[in-house]
Amino acid sequence: MAIFIALIFQVLFVFFAMIINIGLTVHDKINLQNSVDLAAYYAASKQAEILNAIAHVNYQIRQDYKLLAYRMRVIGGVGYLGHPSHDSYNVPAKEVPWDVPVDGNTFYTDQPAICIGHARWVGEDADENLCRFQLNKIPALPRLPAGPPFIPTYGINLQASQATEEARRAIGEKCRRTAAMNWYYAAIANMIFKLDVSRRRAAIAELAKAVSEADFKDLDGNSVKTGTMKTLEKNLTIANAKGRGKFILYNNLSSPNPINPETGMPAWLMPIFIEYSIPYVFSTVGPGNSCENNVSELMDTNNIPPGVTDATGNLTGLILNPPATSNGLFPIRGVEKNPWWMAFVAVYAESSPRKPFAPFGSAIKLKARAFAKPFGGRIGPWETKTWSPGSKTSDTLAAPIDPLAVPRIDRQRRTGNLAQDRILFPNYSKFPGDILGLKSTLALSHGRKALNNEVERLNIGDYDLPLTSLLNPNSPGGDAIAFDPRTVGGGALRRAEVAAVAPDLFDLTYYSIDANYFYYMQKELLSKNPRLLTADLGYQKTLPKPFTVSDQINTAIQPEFNSLIPGDPRFYVSQTPAHTLTGWTQTGEADYGFPSDKFGKCDSPIRADAPANPGNCIIGGRTGYSVKLVSYDYIMSSAHQLGGEGAAPGPIIHQIQEGELTGASE
Numbered sequence: 001m002a003i004f005i006a007l008i009f010q011v012l013f014v015f016f017a018m019i020i021n022i023g024l025t026v027h028d029k030i031n032l033q034n035s036v037d038l039a040a041y042y043a044a045s046k047q048a049e050i051l052n053a054i055a056h057v058n059y060q061i062r063q064d065y066k067l068l069a070y071r072m073r074v075i076g077g078v079g080y081l082g083h084p085s086h087d088s089y090n091v092p093a094k095e096v097p098w099d100v101p102v103d104g105n106t107f108y109t110d111q112p113a114i115c116i117g118h119a120r121w122v123g124e125d126a127d128e129n130l131c132r133f134q135l136n137k138i139p140a141l142p143r144l145p146a147g148p149p150f151i152p153t154y155g156i157n158l159q160a161s162q163a164t165e166e167a168r169r170a171i172g173e174k175c176r177r178t179a180a181m182n183w184y185y186a187a188i189a190n191m192i193f194k195l196d197v198s199r200r201r202a203a204i205a206e207l208a209k210a211v212s213e214a215d216f217k218d219l220d221g222n223s224v225k226t227g228t229m230k231t232l233e234k235n236l237t238i239a240n241a242k243g244r245g246k247f248i249l250y251n252n253l254s255s256p257n258p259i260n261p262e263t264g265m266p267a268w269l270m271p272i273f274i275e276y277s278i279p280y281v282f283s284t285v286g287p288g289n290s291c292e293n294n295v296s297e298l299m300d301t302n303n304i305p306p307g308v309t310d311a312t313g314n315l316t317g318l319i320l321n322p323p324a325t326s327n328g329l330f331p332i333r334g335v336e337k338n339p340w341w342m343a344f345v346a347v348y349a350e351s352s353p354r355k356p357f358a359p360f361g362s363a364i365k366l367k368a369r370a371f372a373k374p375f376g377g378r379i380g381p382w383e384t385k386t387w388s389p390g391s392k393t394s395d396t397l398a399a400p401i402d403p404l405a406v407p408r409i410d411r412q413r414r415t416g417n418l419a420q421d422r423i424l425f426p427n428y429s430k431f432p433g434d435i436l437g438l439k440s441t442l443a444l445s446h447g448r449k450a451l452n453n454e455v456e457r458l459n460i461g462d463y464d465l466p467l468t469s470l471l472n473p474n475s476p477g478g479d480a481i482a483f484d485p486r487t488v489g490g491g492a493l494r495r496a497e498v499a500a501v502a503p504d505l506f507d508l509t510y511y512s513i514d515a516n517y518f519y520y521m522q523k524e525l526l527s528k529n530p531r532l533l534t535a536d537l538g539y540q541k542t543l544p545k546p547f548t549v550s551d552q553i554n555t556a557i558q559p560e561f562n563s564l565i566p567g568d569p570r571f572y573v574s575q576t577p578a579h580t581l582t583g584w585t586q587t588g589e590a591d592y593g594f595p596s597d598k599f600g601k602c603d604s605p606i607r608a609d610a611p612a613n614p615g616n617c618i619i620g621g622r623t624g625y626s627v628k629l630v631s632y633d634y635i636m637s638s639a640h641q642l643g644g645e646g647a648a649p650g651p652i653i654h655q656i657q658e659g660e661l662t663g664a665s666e
Contacts, residue, residue: 053219068276096441113295137293212268340390404428404435496561503573
């Protein structure tokens with residue numbers, strides 16, 4: 001029996017050792033796969049963080065465009081008779097179009113030509129308004145001869161004659177000044193828009209190029225590949241760590257992904273280039289110092305009113321010769337992301353762990369791969385509603401997502417005819433399905449109380465600081481919003497413009513908005529590159545604290561910006577920063593259903609002394625991109641529904657091949 005046990009023990013020990021080795025191998029294989037999953041999740045989260053920054057800067061461009069439209073249609077038109085933002089407007093605000101008074105007898109629903117020659121502006125006469133009608137006319141005053149000096153009434157006649165001549169001269173001077181200032185206001189609004197959009201476009205290009213490198217950097221300036229490797233190593237067993245072999249991080253945004261020389265951006269982003277028209281009232285002095293309003297376009301640079309140089313310094317030269325560092329200042333209305341160029345990362349790792357009962361020979365090679373992708377965020381709406389597979393842009397012939405906005409330049413060009421170019425007057429949708437935008441009396445009355453504040457008159461000088469700061473490419477405090485440095489908080493004009501750009505229902509639907517974006521500006525990658533420091537509109541270094549989208553919303557919901565109907569705030573304006581939390585979230589730790597009770601809500605915000613995160617909410621909704629693990633079969637599918645409703649399914653543009661992931665193609 002002892003002999004038998006001694007013989008069988010060898011066999012039993014071999015089986016025992018085999019079981020131990022197999023168990024440890026399975027354990028190491030599971031550990032390697034879990035570690036690779038975590039590493040892929042880490043890399044995709046860094047990819048998502050940069051996409052979130054791109055998305056928010058793209059939203060800032062949307063706000064620049066909204067600001068331009070507001071300056072044209074509201075601030076530039078407040079002097080017109082019956083304008084809803086004027087204090088003489090007594091009709092309750094409704095979602096109905098406002099008719100621009102052309103000559104007192106004719107009205108049309110369209111863009112009012114910019115006219116600021118009225119008493120709401122500093123330096124303008126309180127009793128003279130050349131902007132009552134778009135084609136306002138002031139006939140020449142007849143001359144009053146004094147008569148011969150020997151008649152008894154000569155002294156009275158002479159005084160009357162001199163007063164008449166002074167009035168004739170004043171009308172002519174007022175007419176010339178109004179023409180110059182109308183052009184100046186239109187030109188400075190146009191230039192501020194182009195300068196601010198240019199630097200934000202450059203920021204998007206830099207961020208997009210950064211995330212399109214094979215070894216891309218995160219917002220802290222660190223190598224994502226290094227961080228991914230450390231994440232992998234920290235989660236490996238001792239055996240896997242000692243036997244770790246090949247490691248590959250694959251970034252699908254990087255290969256093959258040349259920079260488009262026309263846009264300066266990677267191929268997966270396409271700017272929405274626009275060409276727009278800015279009409280303004282061109283007042284001309286006629287015979288006898290009469291004054292007649294006509295409508296001209298800012299782009300007609302050969303028709304600059306006399307007196308502009310004296311009134312505006314070197315702005316004329318700036319318009320005709322933009323800075324060399326401004327990409328030609330060719331304007332965009334944002335960027336659209338190609339849905340067929342999917343953002344995802346893949347991690348591949350090998351390990352050859354040694355087992356205690358297999359000390360000799362080659363160790364078993366373990367392999368693991370994982371795929372993870374950002375999802376749920378929105379860089380911004382496409383130009384149109386569908387995007388066909390293989391197309392570089394959204395489909396040209398499809399319906400536009402914002403039918404009120406100035407269309408992409410390849411969809412509509414200026415003709416030089418104002419009647420035909422009205423589609424190029426900046427406007428925008430306040431909510432999905434909006435058919436009026438800033439043609440609505442409700443929208444035009446937004447800011448009424450601020451713009452009619454008797455204590456704070458509108459001042460063209462409030463645009464000096466924005467223009468000066470934006471002309472400095474290294475100024476992180478550059479801001480397009482009007483700012484009066486002599487007034488605490490920046491003045492009424494600033495408050496009105498801040499409220500005008502606050503998120504509306506259209507913005508909340510199509511953009512990922514971080515109400516506390518200033519958090520991102522503290523990142524190393526951004527702080528070391530002034531081109532990437534694009535603070536939210538309303539931010540000024542002279543203010544005591546950062547200015548964010550939360551502050552924009554809190555400004556817009558103040559009583560002076562509420563509806564003209566008592567107790568009825570504007571339905572399309574975001575009422576709380578929590579309304580920006582429209583991103584994907586989940587019901588619970590193991591329940592991935594979408595919880596309607598958390599959409600646009602925050603049950604538990606982050607404490608002021610805690611590190612910030614996108615959306616600044618611990619329990620509740622989220623903003624921006626989330627991250628999920630996906631399968632190789634999902635990546636390689638040819639049935640992706642990515643092109644919008646009704647678009648044909650298809651494969652993504654670049655499908656990762658086995659050799660690319662394992663390094664076999666090297």
